[in-house]
Amino acid sequence: MLKVGITGTTRGLGKALHDHFVNKGCWVIAFNRGSDIVNGAIGCDLFINNTYGMQIDLLNQLYANVGKMIVMGSIVTDFPDVEMPEYTDRKSELEQRVLDLNSPNIVLLKLSSTAYNDSQIVINAIEYWLENPLVNVISFRAIGAPNR
């Protein structure tokens, strides 16, 4: 049984991912405020590094201790003029760290705010990556009314 750890599962995307993997029959460990994430996540087959604020620490401490890791980044790093300097800096640092690690087991999903609210698209991307693990960045630059 696939052992999946996810941070920030009480709402939003984290909750949707939690429900998705539970429905798939995975053993899902939910990490929320107060959880001992590092020790609890060691040995997970898949770790979803979702919660903003501790992502770089968790990346550094866990990348060698979990099977695969999905890191939730942001497209804000492509648009540095956006007026969220601290958030942008931290997401840029996270993205650079993923690039530097160049690990075959890590993917960075660069999400827009719309993507955060459309969990099915993110789930589809995760399923794609699990089948095609040589992709290391999937970026959702614009989501909206289709022209197609």
Next chain:
Amino acid sequence: MKMVITGHTWGIGKSLYNSFKSAEWEVVGLSRSNGYDIDKDFERVVEAATGADLFINNAYRDQQQTKLVNALKNKVTKMIVMGSVSRLYPELIHTDYVYDKQALAEACRLISIDPNGIDLLHLDLSFIEGQDPDPNKPTDFISDYNIQYEEIISAIDFWMSNPKIRQMEFRWKLTPFVYNQLKQAFPTFDSSRIQYESKN
């Protein structure tokens, strides 16, 4: 539905051409072999692609891919652009190819911040199957993995089957083996830009 692709006679271009054809699209291939050189025949290429439901900007030559993005960004419904992950490693690879692919990525980024920008999929590819190294080229080496055509096609399928995602980017990774080979092939102390040989 009409799809137009550049560089359709070999490699991933040929594979995509055949894949769309079997999916019953009206497919138009533009290559040097049929009189559509993206450099010498640029205006003809633009004319042939205008009005396409999908344009696959595949063939590389200097900055012509970027020029095609800009020339066609209001003339096709959606576009797939074949980039290269090498653009992220300019410290390792001092070639015009890398700078051309950086310019291409920037043109794609600008479309994504344009509220009227077309639907666009940008693929930063790494080593691809079918690219045999040239033994006479010191900067060529055998990769420890090669992206299979099916992987690229499935990325395109993913985007096409999720039409809410208007602009998207997939980036393939360099393995540590490839990274180290590049480091040896392009010593960082050499600040001179190596001429990309396919240009000559």
